[in-house]
Amino acid sequence: xxxxxWSSLLAVFLGVIIFCISWLISxxxxxxxxxxxxxxxxxxxxxxxxxxxxxxxxxxxxIFLIFDVEIVLLIxxxxxxxxxxxxxxxxxxxxxxxxxxxxxxxxxxEGSLDWLA
Numbered sequence: 604x605x606x607x608x609w610s611s612l613l614a615v616f617l618g619v620i621i622f623c624i625s626w627l628i629s630x631x632x633x634x635x636x637x638x639x640x641x642x643x644x645x646x647x648x649x650x651x652x653x654x655x656x657x658x659x660x661x662x663x664x665x666i667f668l669i670f671d672v673e674i675v676l677l678i679x680x681x682x683x684x685x686x687x688x689x690x691x692x693x694x695x696x697x698x699x700x701x702x703x704x705x706x707x708x709x710x711x712x713e714g715s716l717d718w719l720a
Contacts, residue, residue, distance in 0.1 A: 662715045673703055 680696045710716055 659715070666710055666715060669706070670703075673699075 677696070677699070680692070680699075684692055684696070
């Protein structure tokens with residue numbers, strides 16, 4: 604019983620010592636303003652939070668999500684076509700790809716894919 608008490612006290616004592624040492628070390632690192640400021644991708648954290656973000660950035664993110672979901676839908680279809688070759692499955696995948704290519708050309712002609720404009 605006494606050894607359990609000493610073990611518990613030793614664990615608490617070591618925990619308090621480690622906590623105090625880490626607290627003292629962290630006080631030195633808080634002096635850097637750049638490291639302690641929040642980071643938001645594409646935004647200046649020191650400016651007003653009410654400034655609207657770029658619509659071009661939003662459209663590019665949506666286009667990325669659409670083509671990412673397209674890959675998730677297309678890979679199982681290709682692996683399914685390895686085992687079963689059927690006209691309806693081939694026509695469905697071909698129609699899906701045609702719709703995606705038409706959408707890609709539409710976004711290209713609209714100018715949503717231009718980074719420098």
